[in-house]
Amino acid sequence: MSPLFERDREALRADQLEQLQLERLQALLARLRRNVRRYRELLGDARVESLADLGRLPATTPENLVEAFPYGMFALPLREVIRLHSTVGPDGRQIVVGHTRNDLDQWGRLVARQLVAAGVTGNDVLQICFGGGFFGQALGYMRGAEVAGACVIPEDPFHVEYQLDLMKNYRATVLITTPSNARDLVEVIRARRMDPQALELRALVLSRPVGPEVREELETGLFARAFCGFGLPEILDPGLAVECPEHNLHVSEDHFLVETVAGELVVTTLAREAMPLLRYRTRVAAQLECVKCPCGRTGVVLRPGGRLDDRMTVNEVPLYRAQVEQFLAQTRIGRQPFALSVAGRTLELAVEVSEDIVGDKMGLLTDLKAVLESEFQARFGIVADLRFTSPSRKPA
Amino acid sequence: MSPLFERDREALRADQLEQLQLERLQALLARLRRNVRRYRELLGDARVESLADLGRLPATTPENLVEAFPYGMFALPLREVIRLHSTVGPDGRQIVVGHTRNDLDQWGRLVARQLVAAGVTGNDVLQICFGGGFFGQALGYMRGAEVAGACVIPEDPFHVEYQLDLMKNYRATVLITTPSNARDLVEVIRARRMDPQALELRALVLSRPVGPEVREELETGLFARAFCGFGLPEILDPGLAVECPEHNLHVSEDHFLVETVAGELVVTTLAREAMPLLRYRTRVAAQLECVKCPCGRTGVVLRPGGRLDDRMTVNEVPLYRAQVEQFLAQTRIGRQPFALSVAGRTLELAVEVSEDIVGDKMGLLTDLKAVLESEFQARFGIVADLRFTSPSRKPA
Structure with a gap:
């Protein structure tokens, strides 16, 4: 059997795990109700007597995180938060993730x-x-x-x-x-x-x-x-699960209570202090599977799938169409219609330009292409290949 | 008086400091003699009875660090070292700096x-x-x-x-x-x-x-x-000194014993574990001044000057001519003569090309310029402006 870093946590028996999760969930609800206005309103007087009650608790969406930007989802004053990570959410808007000292230690x-499972x-x-x-x-x-x-x-x-x-x-x-x-x-x-x-x-x-x-x-x-x-930037990335030598991705269930709802991975953070999340809809497709794994880890096995929203990934960088829209609107291209596609590690961007520009202003377009591509690289860290197309003629 | 983070260390009286430095220096010599072959040979049976004996101890140069690459200057086995930082030394060769867990905590x-002095x-x-x-x-x-x-x-x-x-x-x-x-x-x-x-x-x-x-x-x-x-990448950067609200740069003398030798800052690390250095010749010009500072810090005030070697700085990035030489040798430019100058944040690089290329191969040169400049950016993180010149005619 390969070594486990925290055997008492990673190899919990089902009944021990259930007990731990229930206690942490109850404590979580109390903290959320006390410290986060949004959850106080949503939760009302909801109580959980067993993990089966989880399904009746309200969900949290990526949109909620965007709306709460920057500090609206924090369950502790900023004074207790010692790290802010940010990521991109729906419509390309920012999501901030706070961590206390305990969160970082954890x-x-x-x-x-994960590292010990990899033999480090x-x-x-x-x-x-x-x-x-x-x-x-x-x-x-x-x-x-x-x-x-x-x-x-x-x-x-x-x-x-x-x-x-x-x-x-x-x-x-x-x-x-x-x-x-x-x-x-x-x-x-x-x-x-x-x-x-x-x-x-x-x-x-x-x-x-x-x-x-x-x-x-x-x-x-x-x-x-x-x-x-495996991780989710809105919670922790890496750190949600451990791939064992059998190639099973075990969720760290003492910290994350996972469900699938209509094929979507839903995560409740059981021990995070700065920004605990209740039933967070991850927009990631997934299956969960109980496997008796020879590695000794008892955490449920996660089989992650693709994104369920319109997030693209270009050369490992997440990107939403709305981000490109906002970017183009700030440039000389203005609000022209455009099409996006990902080819290998490059984002292909075809921008429609009106007929009076096409043809007689090729030099201008060449310059524009260079400027936009380099701006794109600087802002998103993505290589973009910009083409100009002429507007499709509409039937009269 | 502004707050001090470690008052008992930052505001030591001269006699207390001297005692602490002497004890730490003696312990350092014992450790170096025991654990680093190079120092064992150099030190022989040298002893220090007072800080005045410092001047008789052997110096360490940046060249020594380059020669010991990667792990030859370490005073502990790699198992105890949990962080490796690297920086560039003479001739553009690499220097590695190791840290133990205690080194990182310190x-x-x-x-x-420094942060507390800035009011954080x-x-x-x-x-x-x-x-x-x-x-x-x-x-x-x-x-x-x-x-x-x-x-x-x-x-x-x-x-x-x-x-x-x-x-x-x-x-x-x-x-x-x-x-x-x-x-x-x-x-x-x-x-x-x-x-x-x-x-x-x-x-x-x-x-x-x-x-x-x-x-x-x-x-x-x-x-x-x-x-x-203020810091030195070969030791710690930042962390060698603290600028107080009076704009005096106080050396953290409980950790670093500083001298100037012929105008050059020389640093002995008193408490570093992984890679302690004895009388390290920093190649930085400096003056040391004893000032009774109203901030309460008693550390000697450092007035740093310029580099004493041929290190250039282009847009905050250190660069040696030898690095450019090595880089060019790996490209289609080969070993052509070249001249370097720094203009604002750009490195200007004029490469001599033979006459048969100049004139009839402008297109080729334009392509080459683009490729080399982008490679330069990727390798050094520096914007280079490449020009081609024709070889100067030598009198027959």
Whole structure:
């Protein structure tokens, strides 16, 4: 059996877990009622006697988080909150996630569970390379590594060749990165005709779940065992679940009470202090499965699916159509109609321009294309490929 | 008198300090002799009876750190080291700095001294914006903020307009950033015809010392009191000294024994575990001044000057000529002669090309310019402006 970081928490028996969850849920309701106006109004005098009552409690949506921006969902005064992470919500509007000191400490322990499942010990040298723009996730993995006692190289060069040099120079044994960046590394290793076994890598921790084909490609290309993290930026990312050596993604059920409602993953945070959430509709499709796993972890197994809203992902970066709309409205393109599609790691953006511009002002369009693409990169960290189209003629 | 974070350490009497430094120096010598082969050989049976003996101890140079790469200067096994930061040394070669858990905890307290001197309390919301590529410094300030109990927004968008939006949305009260980025923010505020008093900023912590003119420009433009940090990436950056409200930069002398040798700042680390350094030649010009400061801090006042080696700084990023040389050698430019100069925030790079290329291959050169400039940005995070020149004719 592989080691468990918090065996007394990760291998709880069903009855122990149920008891713990019920107690924490009851305490949560009391805190929400006392400290968050929105929940006080929604909850009324609702009580829970057993976990079966959960279904009658009100849900929280991503829209609620956006409306409460910045501090309306906090259950403690800002004085107690020592960290603010932000993420993008529906319509491209901002969501802020607060953490107290206890929340951050707990985050470290939840991430350490994943790292220990991936075999990380105090002898490992961890390279965390997200390639920019993923500060929040990188910080989560750093905290987990510190708790696990491993040595962290926090350098985060954009350039994948440099990442490989770092890995060689420091003799990194574990790489934590996005699947896209891991694939870039595999390509550089191939292009250099380098034997991946010449690296000291043992394990690869990926920032999100990948399918078996990608996993195998990366495991072969980097000669390391791959493990996938799972998280939700509105709550914690990483840290919601642990992928064990059997490739089962076990939810940390002592901290997160999970349901599926019409195929959507719904999460209740049982122990978060700064921003506890009741029945949060994640907009992520998922299945939950009770598995008797040989790894010893008893947490329910999560099989995550795709997004249930119009969030796109371009080269690991989340993006909503509304964000592009707002961005274009602030530029010389104004409010022209446009079409979006994702091609590989590039966002293809086709903007309609009126006929008097097309044809005689090609130079202007070329300049505009360059300016917009570079602005896009700076704002979203995404490579966009901008094309101009002429307006479709409407039948008279 | 303004608050001090560790009064018993920051306001030591001369005799107390001397006693503490001597004890720590003796312990340091014992540790170095026991654990670092290089120092064992250099130290021989040298003993110190008083601080006056310091001058007879061997020095450590940046070249020594480069030669020991990666782990040769560590005084503890890698198992005890939980963080590796790297920086660039002479000839553009890499230097690695290791930290134990105690080193990181102490780093947090040293940075908290600076933050408390800048008036930071648990009620403050700190925005840390370094604009990419300064992960190490950002992590140091985050750790200090956590120790001081302040709330941190770790978002680090490249785009300065977004930084300003964050500052407004989260009602940040303290901004921690580089002088260049602060100046960009001032420009955006002016361009938007915004009143800086509409922000909630009270204090501005700058990543390095600036002169009185820049300080005033930034204080006026952001309507906040400015404080400058000081550090050396080979040891700790930030964390070596604290700028008090009187604008005196007090060395944290309980941790760092400082001298000047021929105008060069020389630092001995008194309490670092992973990578203690004896009489480290910093290649930074400096003056030390004993000042009876009304702030109550008794640490010697440091007046840092410029670099004493050929390190350049382009838009806050350190750069050696040798790095550019190595970079060019790997490109299609090969080993052509080149000239470097810094213009504002841009590195101007003039590469000599032979006559057969100049004239008839303008298109090729244009492409090459674009490719090299973008590679430069990716590798160094520096904007380069590449020009091609023809070789100077040598007299026959």
